[in-house]
Amino acid sequence: MNDVPLIVTTDWLAEHLDDPDLRIVDATVFMKFPEAGGPPDVESGKEYFAHGHIPGAVYADLLGELTDSESDLPFTVPPRDAFIDKMTELGIGDGIRTVVYDQNALVGESVAASYWASRLAWQLRYEGFDQIAILEGGLQKWQAEGRDLSTDQASYPKANFSGQRRSEMLATKEDVRQAIDDEQTILIDSLSPEEYEGSHIPSSQNVFFGVHADEQSKALYDDEKLRAAFEQTGALDPGKKVITYCGGGIAATWNALMLNKLGQPNVAVYDGSMNEWTSDPSCPVVKSETR
Incomplete structure (x- = not known):
């Protein structure tokens, strides 16, 4: 547990x-x-x-x-x-x-x-x-907050790792292709609004990964404000699957974490994200001027 x-x-x-x-x-x-x-x-x-x-x-x-x-x-x-x-x-x-x-x-x-x-x-x-x-x-x-730092290099005894891989947490390019026309899957683009408007995967919705915490204190907003960022996308519906992506699969994990925190367990990260998607001419993108 x-x-x-x-x-x-x-x-x-x-x-x-x-x-x-x-x-x-x-x-x-x-x-x-x-x-x-x-x-x-x-x-x-x-x-x-x-x-x-x-x-x-x-x-x-x-x-x-x-x-x-x-x-x-x-x-x-x-x-x-x-x-x-x-x-x-x-x-x-x-x-x-x-x-x-x-x-x-x-x-x-x-x-x-x-x-x-x-x-x-x-x-x-x-x-x-x-x-x-x-x-x-x-x-x-x-x-x-004035807390201590250290320059000492810590080391620990070698551990044992028995967990099993959860393949459902990683989305592939083919998973994303299928999600474009699947009403039961919500695609979340985690990049900035400017990047999203310039080029994004069809049917995806934009929730910028940088809107979940206060820029000065670095503290997360409360769940009500976090929920408001996702509510209009449908990503909080427990009956839906969510795939998050960004440029290279990093920021997408932050949005995935926020969704998990808000009670949505069915979240996968598109590991290749736009780096992979835009390198394949067969993968469709939507640009702002064609929307």
Whole structure:
């Protein structure tokens, strides 16, 4: 039974820092969009982790170690064995509670969303691990509250990982093709309204991943406000399936987490997202000028 909530507060984490069955994971990746447009520049957060992190934390490298190195697309899920090997090396597995955070590292933007943390949490749940929570507000909120940082490198005994992969949590390109004309499946584009208007998958609706938390405090809005962002899409209907997507399958996991928090369990993430969709000329897109 999962006794870890989807999201924990900084107060909760501070109270549980010394729990022997708790692991804390920094999943930061820095992403910067060039002013002239084009694909973002991405940088591992490992060096920044070494300069200061939440006490007891270990670093999980989503950029270098926890993506499929054989894929033509960035950030797609790695082979199950490789992922589990890395998680167990970090001490994550059966009987272990885990809290993952990031530095809210969308460089040059004021969006408050721990979407790198939600990406790692989603990958863990996809592989069958449930004892995972996101730290609300991430490292920025932790620091703003004057809480301690550490430069010590934590290490933990290797864990055992017996969870089974949940294939229903990952949507493929073919799943999305079928969803376009399926009234029982809701497609949610997680990108900004400007990006959505420029090019999106037919029948998808836009819920920008950056509208769920306060930009200053980094705290999540209450459930009533979170629910309002999705209500008009039909995504909260428990009888519907939801597929979230974005540019590369990262921000989509943040929207998926919010939907889970609001009681919608039937959510899959399109892992290839627009990176894959737009690279295939047979995949239809809707642009603002043709709407």
